[in-house]
Amino acid sequence: MNYGISDNPRHVGLELGYLRTLQCVEATLDMDQKTLKKLVESISNTVKNFKKSEVECLVRLFHSLVERANVRLNNLGLDRNAFGAILHSVFGMTDDMLMNRVFFVFDKDHNNRINVKECVKGLSVFLRGTFEEKLKFCFEVYYLNGDGYICREEIFDMLKNSLHQQSSEENDEGIKELVDITLKKMDYDNDGKISFADFEKAVREERLLLEVFGPCLPEAKLCCPRHKSVNCL
Amino acid sequence: MSKQEKRFSDEKEKKEPTNEPPEKEEAAPVQKALTGSGKRTLEKNQINFGKSQMTKRLEPSLSWKATVRFKEYRSLLRDPQEEKHRRRPERSGPPVKPGRAQLVRKSNEKIEEIISESSSESEEGEEPLDRQEANADLPSEYWQIQKLVKYLKGGNQTATVIALCSMKDFNLAQETCQLAIRDVGGLEVLINLLDTDEVKCKIGSLKILKEISHNPQIRRNIVDLGGLPVMVNTLDSPHKSLKCLAAETIANVAKFRRARQAVRRYGGITKLVALLDCGKSSAEPAQSSLYDARDVEVARCGALALWSCSKSYTNKEAIRKAGGIPLLARLLKTSHENMLIPVVGTLQECASEENYRAAIKAERIIENLVKNLNSENEQLQEHCAMAIYQCAEDKETRDLVRLHGGLKRLASLLDNTDNKERLAAVTGAIWKCSISKENVTKFREYKAIETLVGLLTDQPEEVLVNVVGALGECCQDYENRVLVRKCGGIPPLVNLLVGVNQALLVNVTKAVGACAVEPESMMIIDRLDGVRLLWSLLKNPHPEVKASAAWALCPCIQNTKDAGEMVRSFVGGLELVVNLLKSDNKEVLASVCAAITNIANDQENLAVITDRGVVPLLSKLANTNNDKLRRHLAEAISRCCMWGRNRVAFGEYKAVAPLVHYLKSDDPNVHRATAQALYQLSEDADNCVTIHENGAVKLLLDMVGSTDQDLQEAAAGCISNIRRLALATEKARYT
Numbered sequence: 001m002n003y004g005i006s007d008n009p010r011h012v013g014l015e016l017g018y019l020r021t022l023q024c025v026e027a028t029l030d031m032d033q034k035t036l037k038k039l040v041e042s043i044s045n046t047v048k049n050f051k052k053s054e055v056e057c058l059v060r061l062f063h064s065l066v067e068r069a070n071v072r073l074n075n076l077g078l079d080r081n082a083f084g085a086i087l088h089s090v091f092g093m094t095d096d097m098l099m100n101r102v103f104f105v106f107d108k109d110h111n112n113r114i115n116v117k118e119c120v121k122g123l124s125v126f127l128r129g130t131f132e133e134k135l136k137f138c139f140e141v142y143y144l145n146g147d148g149y150i151c152r153e154e155i156f157d158m159l160k161n162s163l164h165q166q167s168s169e170e171n172d173e174g175i176k177e178l179v180d181i182t183l184k185k186m187d188y189d190n191d192g193k194i195s196f197a198d199f200e201k202a203v204r205e206e207r208l209l210l211e212v213f214g215p216c217l218p219e220a221k222l223c224c225p226r227h228k229s230v231n232c233l
Numbered sequence: 234m235s236k237q238e239k240r241f242s243d244e245k246e247k248k249e250p251t252n253e254p255p256e257k258e259e260a261a262p263v264q265k266a267l268t269g270s271g272k273r274t275l276e277k278n279q280i281n282f283g284k285s286q287m288t289k290r291l292e293p294s295l296s297w298k299a300t301v302r303f304k305e306y307r308s309l310l311r312d313p314q315e316e317k318h319r320r321r322p323e324r325s326g327p328p329v330k331p332g333r334a335q336l337v338r339k340s341n342e343k344i345e346e347i348i349s350e351s352s353s354e355s356e357e358g359e360e361p362l363d364r365q366e367a368n369a370d371l372p373s374e375y376w377q378i379q380k381l382v383k384y385l386k387g388g389n390q391t392a393t394v395i396a397l398c399s400m401k402d403f404n405l406a407q408e409t410c411q412l413a414i415r416d417v418g419g420l421e422v423l424i425n426l427l428d429t430d431e432v433k434c435k436i437g438s439l440k441i442l443k444e445i446s447h448n449p450q451i452r453r454n455i456v457d458l459g460g461l462p463v464m465v466n467t468l469d470s471p472h473k474s475l476k477c478l479a480a481e482t483i484a485n486v487a488k489f490r491r492a493r494q495a496v497r498r499y500g501g502i503t504k505l506v507a508l509l510d511c512g513k514s515s516a517e518p519a520q521s522s523l524y525d526a527r528d529v530e531v532a533r534c535g536a537l538a539l540w541s542c543s544k545s546y547t548n549k550e551a552i553r554k555a556g557g558i559p560l561l562a563r564l565l566k567t568s569h570e571n572m573l574i575p576v577v578g579t580l581q582e583c584a585s586e587e588n589y590r591a592a593i594k595a596e597r598i599i600e601n602l603v604k605n606l607n608s609e610n611e612q613l614q615e616h617c618a619m620a621i622y623q624c625a626e627d628k629e630t631r632d633l634v635r636l637h638g639g640l641k642r643l644a645s646l647l648d649n650t651d652n653k654e655r656l657a658a659v660t661g662a663i664w665k666c667s668i669s670k671e672n673v674t675k676f677r678e679y680k681a682i683e684t685l686v687g688l689l690t691d692q693p694e695e696v697l698v699n700v701v702g703a704l705g706e707c708c709q710d711y712e713n714r715v716l717v718r719k720c721g722g723i724p725p726l727v728n729l730l731v732g733v734n735q736a737l738l739v740n741v742t743k744a745v746g747a748c749a750v751e752p753e754s755m756m757i758i759d760r761l762d763g764v765r766l767l768w769s770l771l772k773n774p775h776p777e778v779k780a781s782a783a784w785a786l787c788p789c790i791q792n793t794k795d796a797g798e799m800v801r802s803f804v805g806g807l808e809l810v811v812n813l814l815k816s817d818n819k820e821v822l823a824s825v826c827a828a829i830t831n832i833a834n835d836q837e838n839l840a841v842i843t844d845r846g847v848v849p850l851l852s853k854l855a856n857t858n859n860d861k862l863r864r865h866l867a868e869a870i871s872r873c874c875m876w877g878r879n880r881v882a883f884g885e886y887k888a889v890a891p892l893v894h895y896l897k898s899d900d901p902n903v904h905r906a907t908a909q910a911l912y913q914l915s916e917d918a919d920n921c922v923t924i925h926e927n928g929a930v931k932l933l934l935d936m937v938g939s940t941d942q943d944l945q946e947a948a949a950g951c952i953s954n955i956r957r958l959a960l961a962t963e964k965a966r967y968t
Binding site for chain 2: 174
């Protein structure tokens with residue numbers, strides 16, 4: 001049975017260009033129907049953006065990916081490298097640091113593996129997130145040390161490769177100024193760092209700032225435009 | 234990067250394919266500017282002639298390119314002499330950005346096409362090139378913006394987005410900021426960004442371009458830098474927000490002719506029309522609920538851009554060919570006011586063209602225009618009224634407006650006189666609708682006529698032209714003439730005879746002429762010296778005014794007591810009229826003949842004009858195919874025959890033979906007039922011979938059986954004269 005991405009209009013949610021690039025051929029699922037059903041059920045309870053049929057598809061997909069990544073099926077899930085490879089090949093992301101951060105955010109229980117639940121949950125935001133969900137996601141990606149704020153050094157770190165300058169002093173100068181500009185724009189409470197409230201306010205005012213410190217969401221052009229909430233910029 | 238930099242540093246970018254004289258001129262002014270001369274470079278740009286819509290306009294070539302920008306540099310900086318030295322270090326070599334397309338300078342069009350535009354380009358005006366900016370304003374925003382542009386040039390997508398968002402925070406409506414962006418080379422970079430694949434950068438860039446393109450200078454710069462083709466291509470993007478932003482920016486940029494032409498040339502019109510196509514189902518009549526909000530926005534922006542572009546004649550055609558009308562018609566049925574305004578605006582611009590009017594009728598647009606007249610939005614009302622004004626040249630439209638209840642609404646909109654543009658549009662619509670008698674009846678019912686009379690004073694010329702036009706049409710009807718007189722409409726009308734506005738004068742003379750049919754009104758006109766004013770309008774340089782004044786004089790002369798005296802009292806008046814017979818304009822000639830017919834009723838005046846050579850002048854006109862001229866000419870001739878030897882003279886000047894040919898025309902008025910002329914002429918024997926020789930008898934015989942009594946009598950009289958002569962000749966032969 002080919003449980004790849006179905007063009008069947010009943011499985012309408014998954015006409016995502018991305019997932020087509022994956023060749024999920026016969027996903028031999030090491031799981032019986034009942035377990036699968038329970039799994040799908042439990043995931044669907046927490047993930048609202050996909051239909052049950054879509055969740056099932058994703059579960060199968062996940063398992064095929066895990067298999068392909070040659071990781072032992074111990075149900076722990078995808079490791080950093082495997083996940084990074086997917087982000088790169090399917091979603092076109094190239095920034096290593098950010099890809100790491102995305103992995104970190106997907107991996108809610110911080111066991112360095114993304115299991116199926118985490119994967120589906122993450123993808124639901126990645127691909128179909130509402131504006132608020134994406135907002136939270138991006139912010140989580142950006143604040144590196146987990147204290148809930150994005151501070152100056154972290155911004156510097158994220159932006160340090162964003163200029164093409166000859167000398168490294170000029171580069172540093174330029175980046176510092178850029179960091180200043182960013183803080184001036186986004187730090188509404190003037191405490192020298194960006195809180196979630198700051199971030200939210202800034203992005204609500206200017207939608208382009210959602211991925212201000214680097215692309216951490218799939219390219220807007222490939223997004224599925226079903227939602228009423230703004231998916232595409 | 235500045236244009237100057239490109240010139241000096243990057244030879245391969247420079248594209249100067251043509252080598253015309255204007256090119257060479259640029260070098261000279263540039264040199265002059267370098268040496269700090271303050272002389273203003275020749276701005277051979279659009280000059281506002283301020284003429285009416287009808288005038289064709291010759292546009293000089295644009296050769297200001299580098300000189301304009303260079304002058305801006307100078308004026309903006311503190312010390313003009315230091316300028317080039319200080320600025321050099323900043324512009325170190327064109328940075329090559331990975332993944333960014335290099336901006337290729339498009340060659341500018343030098344020679345403008347000669348095209349008539351339907352709207353005056355008063356918004357172009359003179360572009361004030363030389364700006365002495367307050368130098369104190371300069372530093373802070375200028376340097377900040379310069380820094381941001383540096384990031385645009387040297388940063389990756391992330392840095393670029395940040396810089397763009399930050400730049401947007403400046404007050405982009407303020408000219409210093411706009412020019413600052415341009416002067417640090419920001420425009421090139423922004424346009425470059427549009428050529429990339431990076432969606433966020435494009436969006437950010439367009440947001441800025443949209444704001445700063447409100448500035449007329451910036452618009453021209455954008456076009457010169459090749460911004461339009463890039464923007465037009467962006468219209469193809471699948472992202473709705475990009476489409477919207479691109480269309481809105483085009484709407485701002487396409488406010489001068491060269492830009493409008495460029496949009497068309499790069500295929501923009503077709504793409505913009507495609508944006509209008511936002512309905513999901515074409516089967517059902519459009520309901521707003523069927524439209525996705527974003528699609529509505531796309532359509533609105535498309536309509537805005539088309540509105541700007543539609544001011545050019547060629548674009549109007551292009552829009553029609555691209556299938557714009559059915560789409561506009563469909564959008565007209567929605568109730569989104571924001572969208573309706575540009576849609577109606579576009580329709581109104583285009584409706585000045587004949588081809589459009591047929592299509593407009595077909596698409597039931599009139600009905601929706603009338604419906605939207607009922608909206609509360611003043612701008613929408615204005616544009617709907619304008620559209621109706623354009624379309625109501627056509628009878629069917631006039632009926633449609635009445636059928637859908639538009640007349641009442643138009644009449645009620647007359648009451649609010651604050652918004653002058655709207656008032657001009659409404660009065661214009663009323664004027665054109667009044668061409669139909671049934672509509673005039675309705676207007677009287679709605680008390681519009683009294684209101685119109687009230688608007689004869691204290692209104693701007695655009696309003697007056699229409700008000701007077703409307704009154705002129707209404708006064709074709711007896712009851713309205715009385716009404717106008719009773720409302721005191723005659724004095725203000727006569728006052729307007731002294732203006733200079735051509736269109737206004739044409740309408741005023743027509744209105745006064747219409748009123749003059751009424752003897753009582755005529756007395757008022759005469760008392761106010763109206764006839765003398767009309768007579769002096771015969772000296773007006775415009776033929777339409779001359780003709781209209783002459784037509785108006787006819788009822789004046791007919792309906793005045795002591796008309797002969799009055800006419801004689803105008804010094805040089807008769808000479809003036811006779812001399813007008815030398816004009817080339819058929820309308821003028823016809824009207825003057827009609828006037829002469831009336832003047833010649835008085836014997837003394839007839840003697841005077843005979844002395845002035847009216848007979849040869851009239852005779853010279855006899856060879857014409859123009860029925861209107863024929864009729865009035867024949868009438869004039871028949872009247873002039875009643876003095877002295879004019880009959881004979883007409884024969885000598887060979888007027889008779891051509892007259893016979895008039896009988897072959899289809900126009901019954903021409904028949905009658907000619908028959909009467911021939912009857913008068915046939916009192917002279919030689920003329921009889923000529924008439925007979927030219928085969929008039931057969932034609933006249935047919936006319937004897939006509940239903941027109943005057944024609945019958947005249948034809949019969951002429952034939953009888955000929956016959957009598959023939960008999961007399963025979964008798965003479967045998968005695």
